[in-house]
Each structure stands twice: as C-alpha cells, then as structure tokens.
Amino acid sequence: MRKIINFICRHCKFARDLRYNIGFIRANRYIPCFKNPQTFNEKINYRKNHPKNELFSVCADKIKAKEYVADKLSSDYVIENYYVGDNITTEKIKEILVEKGDLLLKANHNSGPVYLIKVDATDDEIQRKVDDVNNQLKKDYGKQLNEPWYSDITPRVLVEKRLSPQEGETDIRDYKFHVFKQNDGSFEIIVQIDFDRSGHHSRSFFDDELNWLPFYTVYNDTGVCIKTSIEKPKNYDVMLNAAKTLAEPFGYVRVDFYNVDGVIYFGELTFAQGSGRSRLTNRAYDLWLGQLWQVDPSY
Template sequence: MRKIVNLICSKSKLARELRYNISFIRATGYVPSFKNPKTYNEKINYRKNNPKNELFSVCSDKIKSKEYVAQKLSSDYIIENYYVGDSITVEKIKEILADKGDLLLKANHNSGPVYLITTEATDDEITRKVYDVNNQLKVDYGKQLNEPWYSDIKRGVLVEKRLSPQEGETDVRDYKFHVFKQNDGSFKIIVQIDFERSGNHSRSFFDDELNWLPFYTLYADTGVCIKTSIKMPKNYDLMLTAAKKLAEPFSYVRVDLYNVDGAIYFGELTFAQGSGRSGLTNKAYDLWLGRLWQGDPSH
C-alpha cells in the first residue's frame, strides 16, 4: 500500500500536498495556514515554498558551511576534516581509522544519518555504513522534503574528527540555538539541548540565560526524563556571540554548536527545523515561537 501511495505522490503534486497536510496535522494537532503563516511551523513551511536567501544552500552544505563559518568566525570553531570526496570506500575508512582514530562519516547534502565509526568497528559495520552513505548521494534530499536549497548542493562525502565527550557523558552535548532576528536588529534566542543521543535521548528548551522553558517536542519517547536545569558551560557567552553572528543574514536559523570543556565547535546551520512538522506541547507554544519570528520567513 505504501508503495502505491509513494508512486501516486511521485506523479501528482496535489497528492503530495495532501499527504503532507495530513502528516502535518498528525504531528502538530492543528490545520495549517501556509499562505498566511502565524505559527513557527507554518512559517517554516512558508520558507520551504518561498526560499529567497542564496545562503540557504551554502550554509546547509556540510562541507561549504565550514568554510563559511571559518570566514565569519574563526577556523578555531571548525572540526577537523579527515576526508572530503565524491564517494568513500571501506579501504579509505580503514586507512583513516588507522591514522587518525575514531571518526564521523556523513553525506554533505542532507540531515543524516551520520555514522560514528570507531577503531573497534568490524568490517561488516564499516561496509554497511559506507554503503549507506554512498547510497545517500543518490537521493535528491531537497526534492524529497521540499527544502529546495538542498537540491543545489554538489553531493559529496565528509569524514571528520570525532569530538570526545566530557567526563561522565556518553555523547558530546549538542546545543541548538534557535535565533530569531527582531525588527530592531536584536536577537531572541531559544536554546534546545539534546542529551545522550546514543542512549536515553532527551531534549529540553531554555531561554538564552538557560532558564528552563516548559514545553517539549512531541517526538520524545514516553517516559524520557526532561531535564529542567543545567549548569552553564564554560565560555557560554562566546557561544551566544557566535550564534548571533552566524544568524545575522537570516530572519531565523538554528545554529548548532558543541562545547567541550570550553572549546566551542560548529555543528551545522538548519533552516527548516523538523522540515516544518515539529509538534510542540500545544499550538500556543507554536504561536509563541511564531511571534518571535518577526522577519520575512523567505529570508
């Protein structure tokens, strides 16, 4: 049945729109108005249908975005590249593992999956992950999710250094700064923090002073503990400054940064969180975030 639906949607724009609207309602709990957007998710969908900022494509490219950030901030923020190419082989991964140690393997033109490969990985594991990333290069991710800026990216493979988690944690803590540029040129920032992605994954939201905000995304597994307080990391003020500087050309962007004992690293820039289907606690919070987004969503 799913194959039949996919076939119909591949040939009919109306069918694709209908399927998307149904999935949007299921995810968010309300009927959207994409032509007159007011909520956060509606504005993301308006952006997807009316993108007008040439930097969307550059900054969504996991390879080119590093060059962009190095120019805007400093090369100190960039995670070391071990390999950049049109494809990758098992032999090349083994060579990098032997020379450099643990690594991350990813395609540059989509949002994953991203693979951690350690020096203890088996041949079968390496082969499976290499095969999948090479296969990702065959997919027009922009067309698949109606995020056109991804379609303009020259597809390739990126292998980069693995950042080591701080003591007591299994993953590097992921700070996602949702930066909304205000009409007066200032910024409003909501901080999303993902904890323990490889294990008991949870997600919490905070203001820019790391005071907990009482809403959550509906993706979360039932029973996952939501953290309501965290210790401010070293050099947090530098993270805020970096996020604002990277966000300056956009009405809204999500700036992902890592902080490893005070050393700050760039993760990625995202222009359509959850592809515009990030269900929140209720519509009131979706509207609240939508009001923070004051500029033209096309930019």
C-alpha cells in the same frame, strides 16, 4: 501502494505538497494556514515553499557550511575534515581509522544519518555504513523533505574527526540556538539542549540566560524525566555571540554548537527545524515561537 505514492510525489509538486500538508496535520494536530502563517511550524512550511535566501543551500551543505563559519568566525570552530570526495570505499575508511582514529561518516546534502565508526569496527559494519552513505548520494533529499535548498547541493561524502565527550559524560553536549532576528535588528534566542542521545533521550528548552521554558517536543522518549535546570557551560557567552554572528543573514535559523569543556565547535545550520512537523506541547507555544519570528520566513 507506497511505491506508487512515492513515485507520484517525486514527479509532481502538487502531490508532494498535499502529502506534506496531510503530514503536518497528523504531526501537529491542527489545521495550518500557510498563506498567512502565524505559528512556528506554519512559518517553517511557508519557508519550505517560498525560499528566497541564496545562503540556505550554501549553509545547509555540510562542507560549504564549514567555509562559511571559518569566514564569519574562525577556522578554530570547524571540526577537522579527514576526507571529502564523490564517494567512499571501505579501504579508504580503514586507512583513515589507522591514521586518525575514530571518525564520523556522512553525506553533505541531507540531514542524516551520521555514522560513527570506531577503530575496532568490523569490516561488515564499515561496509554497511559505506554502502548506505554512497546510496544517499543518489537521492534528492530536497524533494523528499520538500526543502528545496537541499536539491541545490552537489552530493558528496564527508569524513570528519570524532569529538569525544568531556570527562564524566557519555555524550558530547549539543547546544542548539534558535535565533530569531527582530524587526529592529536585535535577536531573540531560544536554546534547545538534547540529553543522553545514546540512551534515554530527552530535549529541553531554555531562554538565552538558560532559564527553563515549560514546553517540550513530543520527540522526548516516553517516561523520561525532562531536565529543567542546567549549569552554564564554559564560554557560554562566546557561543551565544557566535550564534548571532552566523545567524545575521537570516530571519530565523538554528545554529548548533558542541562545547567540550569550553572548547566550541560548529555543528550545523538548520533552516527547517523538524521539517515543520516537530509538535510542541500545545499550539500556544507553537504560536509563541511564531511570534518571535518577525522577519519574512522566506529569508
């Protein structure tokens, strides 16, 4: 039955829309109004159905996004590419491991998964990850996610440098800036920080001064203590200003940076946080974030 439903949804936009509307209700636990969206998640879904900014597909492309960042900011923010191509082989990965060390393997036209491959990886592990990424290239993630800008990206393979956590930490710290352009051209920014991704994953939200905001997403692992305070990292203001620069052409975008002891690297640009199904603590916070989103969601 699932295969039949998937087949119908791949070939019928109405079926896809119905499926994702039902998914919205199940995920967010309220009936949406997509014709006159008010909440954050409603506006994300409106954007998915009415995208009008040509830069969505450019900046969602993990390869072209680096060019965008280099042009807008500097190539110093860009993580080094080890390989870009139409496919990848185990032999090529092993060659890069010998020459460059640990690496990250991903496709450029979707939202993951991203594979870490270390120099001590077994042949079976490498082959499994290589096969999966090559198979990803055959799929239209724009239709699967109902995020059409992904469909406009030419699928390719990207192998890039692996960043190491700063001393004393097990994971590289990931700062996600939710940037909302206001009607007067200024910005409102909410900072999302994910902790301990490889262990007991939790997610906290802060304002742009890193004061904790009392809501969270249901993504947090059950029983994990939510972090309510954080020290301002080195060059935080540089990250904040860089996020505004990259976000300038958009009404809303999530700008991700890594900060390794003050050295800042671009992560990605995301135009549909959680694909519009990332439930917040309650609908009031969903509505509050929606009110921060003042510009037409299509852009």
